[in-house]
Amino acid sequence: MTTAEVERTKARDGLATTPDRALALAAHVSTPRAGAAPAGAWSAREIVLHLVAVDAQVWQPRLDSLAGELEPHWSWIEPGLWSGAGDDTLEGALAAFRAARGATVARVDALGEDGWLRHGTHATYGRLDLLELLKVLADHDDEHLAQLAGFIRA
Secondary structure, eight states: OOHHHHHHHHHHHHHHHHHHHHHHHHTTBSOOSTTOSOTTSOOHHHHHHHHHHHIIIIIHHHHHHHHHOSSOEEOOOOOOOOOSTTTTSHHHHHHHHHHHHHHHHHHHHHHHHHHTTOEEEETTTEEEEHHHHHHHHHHHHHHHHHHHHTTBOO
16 A cells, blocks of 8 residues: 555544544533533533534535536535534434444445546635645544543533
């Protein structure tokens, strides 16, 4: 495997395992129900619902545009919380995140080898190829997984 292929595989597989990382953290969350967070902060459930919304409203459309447009342009989008069946519990939110992330990874896979050579331009981050876009996605995941980790009992 080339260095580029190793990086691509690592990025793709990292995205695929994020729901497992979230589930592992959530297994230790001391306050998993809505409203358990300090005033003004998201609960663990809400953090996961945000990750679902971001996959559905940000990453999946961007990956779709990479597949269908020559050089897509993306604006900054900051979704709130996903709403749907099971959104009233942390367990339901985690299941929705697993499904949404599975759909995101499927889009990455569908781009194939040529997809790794495609670029888009983000209003904040500038010109990004697929690997760079996935690194932004992973950074966003890590930020919110760190918030989840803050709910773990000491």
